[in-house]
Amino acid sequence: MDAAGIRLDRLSKRFSHRVKGEVYAARDVSLRVRPGELLTLLGPSGCGKTTTLRMIAGFERADAGRVFFGEQDVTGLLANQRSIGFVFQNYALFPHLPVFENVAYGLRVKRQPEAEVARAVHEVLGLVGLRGHERQLPHQLSGGEQQRVALARAIVIRPRVLLFDEPLSNLDAKLRVHMRGEIRELQKRLSITTVYVTHDQEEAMAVSDRIAVMNQGTIVQEGTAEDLYHRPASEFVAHFIGRVNLLPGRVLGAGPGGTELEVAGTRIRVASHGTGPDPGATVRLVLRPETVELRPAAPGQPPPGMLLGTVVSRTFLGEKVEYQVRVGETLLQVTRYSAGPLESIQAGQAVLVQLPTDGVALLS
Amino acid sequence: MARAVRSAGAGGSRLRQDPALLATVVVLWALLALFVLYPLLMLLGRTFLEDGRPSLHGVLGIVRDPNHLTALGNSLLLAALVGLTGTALGFLFAYTAARAGLPRGWRTLLDAATLLPLVSPPFTTAIAMIFSFGPRGLVTYQLLGIKGATVYGLPSTLFSETVTYFPIAYLTLRPILATLDSNVEDMAFSLGSSRWRVFRTVTLPLAIPGLANAFLLLFAASLADFATPLILAGNDFPVLPTQAYLQITGLFDLQGGAVLSFVLLVPAFGVYLLQRYWVSRRYYVTITGKAGARTAISGVAPWARLALIALCLLVAIVICYFYALLVYASVVVALGANHAWTWRHYQVILTEGMKAIRDTLVIAGAGMPLGGLYAILVGYLVARKVFPGRQAMEVVSMVNYALPGTIVGIAYLIAFNDPPLVLTGTALIIVACYVFRYSPTGVRATVALLHQIDPSIEEASQGLGASSGTTFRRVTLPLIVPAFFAGLGVVFIRSMTAISATIFLVSINWTLITVRILENITELSLGPAAAFSVLVVLIVFAVISAISALLRRLRAPGTMAVTSLLGG
Numbered sequence: 001m002d003a004a005g006i007r008l009d010r011l012s013k014r015f016s017h018r019v020k021g022e023v024y025a026a027r028d029v030s031l032r033v034r035p036g037e038l039l040t041l042l043g044p045s046g047c048g049k050t051t052t053l054r055m056i057a058g059f060e061r062a063d064a065g066r067v068f069f070g071e072q073d074v075t076g077l078l079a080n081q082r083s084i085g086f087v088f089q090n091y092a093l094f095p096h097l098p099v100f101e102n103v104a105y106g107l108r109v110k111r112q113p114e115a116e117v118a119r120a121v122h123e124v125l126g127l128v129g130l131r132g133h134e135r136q137l138p139h140q141l142s143g144g145e146q147q148r149v150a151l152a153r154a155i156v157i158r159p160r161v162l163l164f165d166e167p168l169s170n171l172d173a174k175l176r177v178h179m180r181g182e183i184r185e186l187q188k189r190l191s192i193t194t195v196y197v198t199h200d201q202e203e204a205m206a207v208s209d210r211i212a213v214m215n216q217g218t219i220v221q222e223g224t225a226e227d228l229y230h231r232p233a234s235e236f237v238a239h240f241i242g243r244v245n246l247l248p249g250r251v252l253g254a255g256p257g258g259t260e261l262e263v264a265g266t267r268i269r270v271a272s273h274g275t276g277p278d279p280g281a282t283v284r285l286v287l288r289p290e291t292v293e294l295r296p297a298a299p300g301q302p303p304p305g306m307l308l309g310t311v312v313s314r315t316f317l318g319e320k321v322e323y324q325v326r327v328g329e330t331l332l333q334v335t336r337y338s339a340g341p342l343e344s345i346q347a348g349q350a351v352l353v354q355l356p357t358d359g360v361a362l363l364s
Numbered sequence: 365m366a367r368a369v370r371s372a373g374a375g376g377s378r379l380r381q382d383p384a385l386l387a388t389v390v391v392l393w394a395l396l397a398l399f400v401l402y403p404l405l406m407l408l409g410r411t412f413l414e415d416g417r418p419s420l421h422g423v424l425g426i427v428r429d430p431n432h433l434t435a436l437g438n439s440l441l442l443a444a445l446v447g448l449t450g451t452a453l454g455f456l457f458a459y460t461a462a463r464a465g466l467p468r469g470w471r472t473l474l475d476a477a478t479l480l481p482l483v484s485p486p487f488t489t490a491i492a493m494i495f496s497f498g499p500r501g502l503v504t505y506q507l508l509g510i511k512g513a514t515v516y517g518l519p520s521t522l523f524s525e526t527v528t529y530f531p532i533a534y535l536t537l538r539p540i541l542a543t544l545d546s547n548v549e550d551m552a553f554s555l556g557s558s559r560w561r562v563f564r565t566v567t568l569p570l571a572i573p574g575l576a577n578a579f580l581l582l583f584a585a586s587l588a589d590f591a592t593p594l595i596l597a598g599n600d601f602p603v604l605p606t607q608a609y610l611q612i613t614g615l616f617d618l619q620g621g622a623v624l625s626f627v628l629l630v631p632a633f634g635v636y637l638l639q640r641y642w643v644s645r646r647y648y649v650t651i652t653g654k655a656g657a658r659t660a661i662s663g664v665a666p667w668a669r670l671a672l673i674a675l676c677l678l679v680a681i682v683i684c685y686f687y688a689l690l691v692y693a694s695v696v697v698a699l700g701a702n703h704a705w706t707w708r709h710y711q712v713i714l715t716e717g718m719k720a721i722r723d724t725l726v727i728a729g730a731g732m733p734l735g736g737l738y739a740i741l742v743g744y745l746v747a748r749k750v751f752p753g754r755q756a757m758e759v760v761s762m763v764n765y766a767l768p769g770t771i772v773g774i775a776y777l778i779a780f781n782d783p784p785l786v787l788t789g790t791a792l793i794i795v796a797c798y799v800f801r802y803s804p805t806g807v808r809a810t811v812a813l814l815h816q817i818d819p820s821i822e823e824a825s826q827g828l829g830a831s832s833g834t835t836f837r838r839v840t841l842p843l844i845v846p847a848f849f850a851g852l853g854v855v856f857i858r859s860m861t862a863i864s865a866t867i868f869l870v871s872i873n874w875t876l877i878t879v880r881i882l883e884n885i886t887e888l889s890l891g892p893a894a895a896f897s898v899l900v901v902l903i904v905f906a907v908i909s910a911i912s913a914l915l916r917r918l919r920a921p922g923t924m925a926v927t928s929l930l931g932g
Binding site: 059082094109 | 552554555565
């Protein structure tokens with residue numbers, strides 16, 4: 001089956017809240033998922049990602065907006081007419097049916113001949129590594145195995161789109177990492193257009209082609225994991241993906257070579273992305289902890305482009321050391337992977353802080 | 365095995381160290397032996413002993429008697445039919461309540477309609493049937509003009525018992541349908557199933573253990589019910605409990621009654637075993653995760669929703685009609701003959717019937733606190749304490765509850781009629797019968813509540829040096845107060861409404877409203893019977909409302925409505 005993309009056009013869903021009155025679970029959500037792509041809806045709980053997914057599935061009726069699978073408008077179709085594969089957080093296996101019948105359910109609904117059912121189930125159980133478990137009941141399986149049955153059941157019907165609702169949150173940490181790799185590999189192999197919902201940013205980065213970050217019912221930024229990490233468009237995204245420092249600064253001037261800023265009393269120059277803000281504007285520099293460098297402080301004035309700071313705490317974590325460094329009013333998180341000459345630096349000592357000069361995002 | 369032995373040993377030593385626990389266990393066992401085991405043994409003795417020697421003569425006599433065999437067959441047939449129709453009706457109501465997306469007011473209406481039969485004496489609908497379809501019935505005679513219509517027989521008994529007992533099925537099935545993981549149904553739906561197919565291949569199979577359980581509960585209830593058949597079955601459709609009752613009250617044949625009720629015990633025990641060892645193991649445990657919001661879309665088709673609501677409404681209307689008829693019959697001279705307004709029936713029951721009302725209230729009032737206390741003590745001991753015979757105590761405490769009332773009544777009659785312990789004619793025997801028969805619901809409520817309370821709270825108290833008695837009083841008791849009131853409420857309601865066991869135990873000194881109603885019906889003074897019934901329903905409603913209000917104020921985890929305990 002050739003994959004069809006998904007297009008959401010200004011999808012909205014309201015519900016009435018006891019205290020707050022009318023609340024939007026999703027508001028004007030527009031989104032394109034390319035054929036064969038895995039797109040993740042990422043956001044904190046209550047951000048509307050699951051509601052959006054359920055509207056794509058047809059479990060929830062949109063109050064406004066349209067859903068397209070390829071060129072087909074499926075907005076008016078019920079879930080059972082949309083040809084979707086859905087994987088629930090709690091797997092939602094049929095507890096009264098053995099593994100084989102769970103997987104075969106969708107094929108039997110389509111009245112496929114018995115031989116074809118047996119062949120397809122056998123094949124897909126091979127894909128997820130569950131051959132030999134056909135006759136077991138769901139409660140006899142481990143969490144990971146149940147997850148695989150849910151996956152097999154969703155893909156065996158060769159759905160037009162595959163939808164995951166926090167599929168890994170019931171698994172322990174180790175299995176979670178393993179299963180997300182398997183899901184990603186399977187999705188690529190079958191190249192099914194997939195929407196994946198999670199609140200775990202690491203999981204999102206590991207499985208996705210692209211990520212759409214949602215907050216309060218709307219999509220706030222869309223892009224690859226690298227885009228979101230290095231070039232967050234808002235404080236919310238910067239904080240939601242990875243650890244981040246937001247260092248206030250004032251724009252002195254912008255030129256083709258980058259932006260001239262004053263940060264904690266020091267002039268620095270960064271090659272920033274996007275249109276440079278006007279001179280005089282206050283901005284915040286988005287600094288990831290691993291991009292900040294520390295040097296032992298030398299007596300006298302700090303060299304140009306460097307800030308003077310004080311180490312507040314130092315935590316040794318094996319392959320890395322985490323520092324908290326006070327620069328002016330701000331407490332900076334700094335991660336260093338090779339301690340080198342900083343081995344002897346202790347809390348309370350002064351250090352020189354060097355900010356990255358390339359690829360620093362500025363938030364107004 | 366090794367573990368069981370060790371824990372029993374540990375329990376023994378703990379008992380010796382803890383005099384309060386030891387005393388409580390001993391007292392409870394003494395009471396259980398006296399009021400549960402002893403009567404049952406005496407009943408078996410009457411059945412299988414003749415002049416002190418074992419004999420099958422009595423049992424064989426019954427088996428050879430074609431009349432009794434017919435009665436047994438009729439009883440089983442009636443129980444099976446009531447089980448089927450009642451379960452179907454209960455499922456209809458439960459499914460509608462859980463899936464049809466009813467507004468709150470409508471759900472309250474359904475609940476009220478199912479509540480009425482639960483809090484009435486079991487034969488209330490039987491009386492309404494006579495008012496409605498009897499020879500002078502409102503429908504048969506007044507409306508259709510049929511002369512000499514006969515209301516007696518299997519169909520009317522079945523109808524009446526179904527209306528009376530289907531709320532039990534409703535209360536059993538509603539939580540099962542409500543907690544069924546909606547994701548599982550959504551999943552089936554998303555795989556391309558039609559709504560009907562989802563219902564057939566997922567919803568229904570998952571509800572089967574609940575359906576089986578409901579069927580068995582109704583089967584047992586019908587098997588034990590003798591009042592409805594006594595009023596409605598007529599001569600052509602004799603059933604076993606009625607035969608046993610007539611054998612004893614009509615022929616003064618205690619042994620015959622004992623043997624007949626023993627025959628009844630066999631299917632009752634079979635039902636119990638099925639429930640405990642088959643149904644309870646087949647409940648599907650669904651993995652809980654994020655419980656998806658139930659979706660209106662994949663639930664019920666719009667036309668099916670309307671059909672469900674219409675059917676439920678029809679049943680609710682029939683029930684309301686029955687009770688309205690009852691109220692009407694209590695304020696007219698003679699329903700079907702003279703529809704002039706009168707308070708006479710109420711005057712009658714408040715004068716001639718005053719003794720029964722007073723006796724019933726005294727007995728129910730005495731049974732209430734005793735039943736509540738007994739329930740939380742036994743529930744606490746079996747849920748929390750380790751002592752030898754703990755499991756046996758749990759099983760024995762359930763026996764009188766599981767047995768048909770007729771058996772319990774006859775067993776008490778046999779046991780306490782002769783020395784060493786003569787209790788017949790006293791209030792004590794009736795109170796004891798109610799407490800040991802209806803407290804087990806409270807025991808279960810206590811156990812359920814305690815399972816939700818972390819034992820470490822009590823261990824913390826003991827760690828601070830409190831004895832088990834102090835811990836119970838200061839820590840556990842406040843936590844299980846809701847179960848105490850719920851258990852007490854059930855004992856009160858049943859003391860007001862039950863008849864099957866205690867009809868054998870009333871005397872000139874102590875009588876009961878329900879027994880008076882039955883006497884009124886057999887004497888064909890239906891007006892006072894209706895007035896009595898209305899009075900009982902009103903009293904029970906008032907007490908339930910009071911206890912429910914109290915429970916709401918004491919709101920604690922797992923608090924349950926009193927009426928929801930009447931089901932299981």
